[in-house]
Structures are given as C-alpha cells and as structure tokens.
Amino acid sequence: SAVISQKPSRDICQRGTSLTIQCQVDSQVTMMFWYRQQPGQSLTLIATANQGSEATYESGFVIDKFPISRPNLTFSTLTVSNMSPEDSSIYLCSTRDPGANVLTFGAGSRLTVL
Amino acid sequence: GIQVEQSPPDLILQEGANSTLRCNFSDSVNNLQWFHQNPWGQLINLFYIPSGTKQNGRLSATTVATERYSLLYISSSQTTDSGVYFCAVETSGTYKYIFGTGTRLKVLA
Numbered sequence: 001s002a003v004i005s006q007k008p009s010r011d012i013c014q015r016g017t018s019l020t021i022q023c024q025v026d027s028q029v030t031m032m033f034w035y036r037q038q039p040g041q042s043l044t045l046i047a048t049a050n051q052g053s054e055a056t057y058e059s060g061f062v063i064d065k066f067p068i069s070r071p072n073l074t075f076s077t078l079t080v081s082n083m084s085p086e087d088s089s090i091y092l093c094s095t096r097d098p099g100a101n102v103l104t105f106g107a108g109s110r111l112t113v114l
Numbered sequence: 115g116i117q118v119e120q121s122p123p124d125l126i127l128q129e130g131a132n133s134t135l136r137c138n139f140s141d142s143v144n145n146l147q148w149f150h151q152n153p154w155g156q157l158i159n160l161f162y163i164p165s166g167t168k169q170n171g172r173l174s175a176t177t178v179a180t181e182r183y184s185l186l187y188i189s190s191s192q193t194t195d196s197g198v199y200f201c202a203v204e205t206s207g208t209y210k211y212i213f214g215t216g217t218r219l220k221v222l223a
Contacts, residue, residue, distance in 0.1 A: 035213075
C-alpha cells in the first residue's frame, strides 16, 4: 500500500494565523482525501482532492477556510486559514490505493491554536 | 447521509479477555474497513471487509452487508490493543469513506 508522509507532525499556532499542511505519497494516486479529527471525536471528511480539478468540499467546510492544492499525482496541501482555537485538531491526509478500495492514512498533523 | 454507529463507545478489559465491537450502518455500502488508532494518533488498517469473514492473528471481522452491520472480534487482548477502533464505510458511487463514532478500548495489565 501507499506510504504517506505528512508535515508538520504537530504545531502550535496563534489565533488569526494560517498554516499549510503538506502530504506526500510515494506513488501516484488519483484520489486524496483530507480529514479532520477534533479532540475525542471521530474523523470527519473535509474534502476530496483530485489532480487537475478543484477540490470537492463536504458540507460545513468551505474553500476560503480550507484551501487545498493538488498540483500532481503524489502531492497535496491543506491550508487552515485564519485559525481559531476551535480549529485545534488532528488533520489527516489519506489516499485510496490505485485499483483498490483500501484507504491508507498519513500519521496526521496535530494542530493546537492558542 | 449514511449514519454509522459503533458500540460500545467505551470498553475496559483485563489483559487476556475477549471482546466484540459492533458497527451498524443505515444504508447499503460498497466497502467497509476497520481501523485501529493508536495512542499516538496513527490509523492502522485492520481489515478491508465489505462482506464475509476474515481473520488476522487474534483479530477477526465479520460483515453482514444485507443486515447492515459488521463485527470486530479481539481475542486474548493485550495492552497494546488499547486505542480507538473505527469502522468506515463507502456508499455506492461516492468514492469516499465515512467514519463511525468509534469504540475506545483500554486493556489493563
């Protein structure tokens, strides 16, 4: 299965700032997904990022707050904009292996907003 | 949208005990996976099991798609089994997985 590297692994940020999370996959994948996990909660899908097209956002998530780039088949970024303490979460990048239905995750980026 | 409920929400076991975790979903699904999230937050894929039964060591899983549930069995639990267990389902044509509510497991030595 694909190996996914995310960075930063963790960060502490100030209210009102923005942070970009990078996701690198060791093989070419069509579909990449960004999830958010708030403290003590399950995972919620933020958006689906396909190369060459705009990301598709889930209900409750908007591009102005969570802009996503997908410049090629192995890389994506998620920016958390104008952060508030409510954005303190683990943000996870995932992919579906080509030709398979199995979802694989990176180690996640743990953000704390003060 | 589809609802995915897991039970129990919390479970405490003594080392060596067995347990059954349940995942109920409200609509037909194409795919289903079980994950273990360790205390460091890493999600590990345990099973891809849209139907039928699979076993991997002390763990096994069964999905009865027609009745809209899946079960994860943990036998002879160990302290390293502690963490949160999630099921995730994909409905037809969506290509995205929706996660269940999770079961938080603590295994005591």
